[in-house]
Amino acid sequence: MIEVYAFATPNSVKVPIALEEMRLSYELKPVNVRKGEQRQAAFFALNPNGKVPVLVDDTDGDRLVVTESAAILVYLAEKTDKLLPESGPDRARVFEQLFFHASGLSPAFGNAGFFKHSSPEPQPVAESRFSGEAERILSLLDKRLAGQAFVAGDSFTIADIAHFGWLWRRQFPGLTLDGRPNLSHWYEQVASRPAVQRAIARVEALVPAA
Secondary structure, eight states: OEEEEEOSSTTTTHHHHHHHHHTOOEEEEEOOGGGTGGGSHHHHHHOTTOOSOEEEEOTTSSOEEEESHHHHHHHHHHHHTOSSOSSHHHHHHHHHHHHHIIIIIHHHHHHHHIIIIIOSSOOHHHHHHHHHHHHHHHHHHHHHTTSOSBTTBSSOOHHHHHHHHHHHTTTTTTOOOTTOHHHHHHHHHHHTSHHHHHHHHHHHTTSOOO
């Protein structure tokens, strides 16, 4: 059985999407980050960095714990031979987008949201800096998608799953897809995939009723 420790967050949702696309059975283990459950000793034993998601794979007899959403996506793609080209330029383009996501899109979106909603005191310079960077990255993706169906080429890959997570939660940093028709079309195409819809429903069910 594969276990996924997660919550309804932009990084968490990537893992169930991949698992649903790959048709792998898994169990979701809720970690309510709003209540600080990611800082409990039991969770630190899984991930000393105290971040969701975490994947625990017991299916081959040897218990493997994998952290960091991009690393989990690569692990699952290589485990199943799905959503990641075997070699060559196509594979390189997927990794290019994964690294761009980890070093560019995700930090920009996360920091823009933090300084907008969670900073102890207003930080207008920081908020402007990260919001502007997030807007620039959205425009880069829109331009890229003008000539291809998906972010790494003509096939849906784990790179699309990586980017989708934060675009699904783009309201947190206060972003929209307005004026970016190629990116909007890509988002709608990914969001309409049955596996993506199943994954979103499962992670949203982790949030306790108000």
